[in-house]
Amino acid sequence: MLSRYRAGVAAAGLAIALAGCDRAAHPAANAAPIPVTVQTVATQSWNTTVQSIATVRARESVALTAAVSDVVDKVYFESGDDVKAGQLLVTLRGNSQQAALNAAQATYEEADQLYRRQQELIGQQLVAKSTVDTQRALRDAAMARVAQMRSDIGDREVRAPFAGVLGIRQISPGSLVTASTVIATLDDIERMHVDFQVPEAQLGLVKLGNEVSGVAAAFPGERFRGEVSAIDSRVDENTRAVTVRADFANPARRLRPGMLLDVRLYQPERQALVIPEIAVVQVGRESFVYRVKADDSVERVDVRTGERRDGKVEILDGIKAGERIVVDGTGKLRPGLKVRGEADGGAAPAPRPRAAQ
Template sequence: MPLRSLSTWPALAVVLACLLLSGCGGDGQAAGNGSASATVVTTQVVALQPWNDTISALGTVKARESVTVTAKVSETVERVHFDSGDEVAAGATLVTLSGNQQQATLQAAEAAAKEAEQQYRRGTELVQQQLIARSQLDTQRATRDAALARVAEMRADIGDRRIRAPFAGVLGIRQVSPGALVTPGTVVATLDDISRVHVDFQVPEMHLAHVARGHALSGTSVAWPGQAFEGEVSSIDARIDPGTRAVTVRGDFPNPDRRLRPGMLLQVQVARPQREALVLPEIAVVQVGRESFVWRVKDDGTVERATIAVGERSAGRVEVLQGIAAGDRIVIEGTGKLRPGIGVTEEAQPPATGEAPAAGGGQAR
């Protein structure tokens, strides 16, 4: 019996050795799995940088001065002095209406006024000689003044038969022809001063503090693709619309080439003053319902969720108002594979030409 027990020792030693080797192999595999479980991502260290965002709005172009030219009296058109699309100076005669009867009436009124003036002067001499009463002279003065007023009335009536441009500008389509009968309110043409134009647009109440007179504006139109029109804020309405909670802002745009026309739709960009801000690529921000968050890399190489408040967005970037600080390392690409506490490694960058490949990405810090 003792000899048989001693013969079993070599077999037991082999079994123990196998168990030990199996345990060591398991530890090595676990370590390998732990290294493989680290998620490869791209990160970026957050830092303050210049930020100059814009406020976008849609606006309607309006002429600096605009009017519909109409007739004041009922009369026949004698002559038209313009063509459609002409540029005219202030006071230029646009249409002449027939006025032969008015001219004859004016001549009669001028003759009556001249006679009344002579009677008044003669009466003045007679009063000085005390040959007539002063009350009679007062009657002659009233007669003279009435005659002069009649002359002025007839001259104004004749003036109404010359339709003039109230200001310099560009005329629209001509609406009358010689020989046509016009009445008060008949449209002759439109007249617009478009050497400079106004653009009215709505700005939400939340942006009111960021808009002021003199701020730079940039506008684009589908009519002129690729061209930007530069202007500035000229005025801000004193009231906010209680229905839309927006304020009307008026921009002033030089228009020397007359490309902007009244009624055009303009995409307006209001440039806000440059400031320092924490800015991230939009792809780094994860939106779940109303909550926005990013994945922040901790010192031990794992990630955590950081809820943030976002500000303005521009050109694929977003301003972060709170939730992270300068110096934090944020995951930019690969956010869809993350969960709290998971380990991450920085994605290896491709080597430059002529350089040997890197040994491997290190753990993100």
């Protein structure tokens, strides 16, 4: 009787030991499902982009200077004024030039009157034709002198070469200016040129009319939009990059010449597999995701990634549309573990394909 009892106890102990060994050998099979966020992979619209740092330039820009050296007589503008093309901005004194013009005008009028009298007398053969020709030449020379003096006086007027916005005024009445003295800057900022560099390897992605967007540090969260208007004819030998110019409308005048923009050049939209960037696990040079199988266990799948943008990444190879992957909670997973998934956003459990019978 005692021997039977001992045999029973030994058999029970052996069964418990075998069960413990089985649990140790298969921990994943016996562990509780791990809560994770699951998403079904699907295609969506996607743009390939080229990113660069750009410099903003005015469509037309000039530093206004005088053509000659003289003293400022009058200033007809204030800093920041909007001006029209041809508008008078500054006049220089030019007293001596005005006096010389008056003298030249008087000389011309006298020569012209004498020429007219000789024209009347030549018909009566009272004046030789050569004398009339000489007087005509003198009159024409006097007229040229008048034109020259008017041009000299015109050089003492500074006018706006195009419509735009003036910068800070740098001179005052009575200032002596020379040909190198900057009176003010003038910029046409209704539309802006945005110049940026594109690597030679990405030159094939750039085409006239491509959409370009930019963000300025001065206006965080605001995105400016334009399109490619010109591509330089040469690739820089030192940087192996080409300069691309985009035109940006600037009705609110928020963009200013000299600003830096973080720009992105967009390609036409296409359909691509795009998943949240946090779903991709990076170990060294390897990238992989955890795919959820039909029995709710996970497996590691190596993927080849493309462009990353705004917290998302394009998947070029490794997974297919319709498959389920773990988005959040990858840090506590290893192949074979079972998961309890909720749809991305925590709204409802993700749809799960039925196991094959």
